[in-house]
Amino acid sequence: NAGVTQTPKFQVLKTGQSMTLQCAQDMNHNSMYWYRQDPGMGLRLIYYSASEGTTDKGEVPNGYNVSRLNKREFSLRLESAAPSQTSVYFCASSGQGALGYTFGSGTRLTVV
Amino acid sequence: KNEVEQSPQNLTAQEGEFITINCSYSVGISALHWLQQHPGGGIVSLFMLSSGKKKHGRLIATINIQEKHSSLHITASHPRDSAVYICAVQYYKYIFGTGTRLKVLA
Secondary structure, three states, rough: OOEEEEEEEEHHHHHHOOOEEEEEOOOOOOOOEEEOOOOOOOOOEEEEEOOOOEEEEOOOOEEEEEEOOOOOOEEEEEEOOOHHHHHEEEEEOOOOOOOEEEEEEEOOEEEE | OOOEEEEEEEEEOOOOOOOEEEEOOOOOOOEEEEEOOOOOEEEEEEEEEEEEEEEEEEEEEEEEEEOOOOEEEEEOOOHHHHHEEEEEEEEEEEEOOOOEEEEEEE
């Protein structure tokens, strides 16, 4: 099925460990996004990529890095995880079309 | 003050009721999105609006650009409509509301 595939779905990290969240879309969308969702707060943009080869900081970029590997893939890396990064992470893409966004299923990350 | 405010925060309705969720924003926007987040966590785009009104099945979304206000209506509500409904506005960036948690009782 066409859409956004996000892995892993769950992850537990120890403080200081690193990991990469993977995201791939097969809808030929130009724009891709990484959001985090915390209780009582709206989705907050971490980084986005308007097109292949470009990335820009969002609202909460500190502690994260991203790579737009090609048009399909946009990865999010935590170099040294901290408990404040415990959250649910969503990847999304957008392009021409009536609905705008397509979201991945989310990654629930716990940093202990 | 948040740039995007949704009301109510929580809503419980009986099956069959007509439901309205409101979104007010304070910035000039190019588009407004309504999203649905199911209890399992997945997020689905329902509508993207820049003016007027859109309808999809039992869902209707309206926007008044001058008043900076949008509404999402659900007609003949059903327990499967139980979810969190999120409003997001698009200008040079996207800002998301904190969501309205809807529970529809059978």
